[in-house]
Amino acid sequence: METTNDSTGGDFILVGFSEHPELELILLLFVLTFYSVTLVGNVAIISLSILDTRLHTPMYFFLRNLSVPDLCFTTSTVPQMLVNMWGGSKKISYAGCMVQYWVALALGSTECVLLAVMAVDHYVAVCWPLRYATIMHPKLCHLLAASSWSSGFANSFLQSSMAMVLPHCGNQHVDHFFCELLIIVKLSCVDTGPTESKMLIAWLIILCIPVSIILTSYVCIARAVVKMHSAEGRKKAFGTFASHLMVVSLFFGTIMFLYLQPKGNYSQDQSKALSVLYMILAPTLNPLIYTLRNKDVKKAVKKLVGKEQE
Template structure:
């Protein structure tokens, strides 16, 4: 059976987050509210950056890409879960599950890469301010984003193809609200050694190298800021990085809790709760974190809203 190319399972059952009807209704309203806030918040960020010429800089170019990825990230999992609840079904087809897995890997990697690219942008801005415009050119920014998309798509394709070669014989119940790598591997009746090895080695490198770059960037930034003589100058430099650090902490903290903590401390509920944090909560919070801590962004959003009101009246 381990060498079979075909799966005997044509669909999977997504067990959602609770089996209690009262809790399901509450969770449905909660997830619907969070998803609508995610869509609205990230679309506003993208529109504000596109419309306001003052925000046409590398930092906001990367932020608009992060907002787009976060919007897609939530849209890959939450709508299917909400539709299933409305229709009273729990199923997802085998091809649909692989498609969801592919995009989940792609958007997770893109969040990872963009946070690293944004850390490098802050490093250049703080540590080499006089050379910022010559180093962070438009061509370099586009190249960094395009390269990130290319690697993310190749990684997503790799894990999807490796998953497609496995067989699923009997149990098709996924104790999750979407198709993730770990729950699917546990259901397979094939030899999953190659898949697990690729998740550990290749997946680990893709996650840890950007995190290492972020840490190095902020060590250099902290060192440079501490050499600034004025307290006001130090506060200004740290404030420009505060939003990014908050997002980095939230994103990597939950991923490390799921994938890099000891397996003995894991439970289905704790893993699902942590996954909800970086797949649903973090994409929703990112727009608020960046807009509330950024004067230029708040000004652009205010200007856009005033212009919209003026056109309506």
């Protein structure tokens, strides 16, 4: 059989969960439910943080910046996933696949850095409350947000550029529910070892540096909370700390397990299941965890609803 270089065209086949058809309907309902909650929750956070002046603070500025990639990240993959599970065709065009892994990687990388920035913001708020407004100046906040977005898109551009030049030679079956970059690379008919090594280095940088910043910030926060004299203050601070840590652990834990584990332990079914967690569950939890018990958000909702009823 003659093999051709299809790196510039041809449809890909997203295998998804077709090997387990009995699970597809259950998974379809699960994904549709959480995606709907993700849309509502993140759109609400973005809207409230813009419309209500009481939420014009660094915390909500960064939360708004986190909601945007969460919203776009899931939207770049989930609709295609739902279409594939609902319909018979599981095709995606080469251009669509390229855009999907480029956007997903850019937004996922951006979120990694944003979570680190939010941990630093939390650290300053807890450990330097009297100097918080001075330190977290609007110019610094905008600079940190811009750095997060630029580093995320730079990482995506770097890794996607390495993948785009590889020939596929007719191998178009993607054993996943979206165009995951590493799987696309492995479809190539040439030696991908050097490319995968370069991507691993990029992943180590975009994951390990933010995780180190987050852990350092949270250790300092924990020490500051323990020294608080007020039991009520400690309880409130630890509640916020624990909820933030849960979000970070879910997001980074699944990604690091997927991309940094030894090849001998790799299972594609396991990869798909974990991908559902960090691509669908984490963006759903972010707006809930960060705002569920927040009085300012509750007041903003009541104010907005009150205006609509008048």
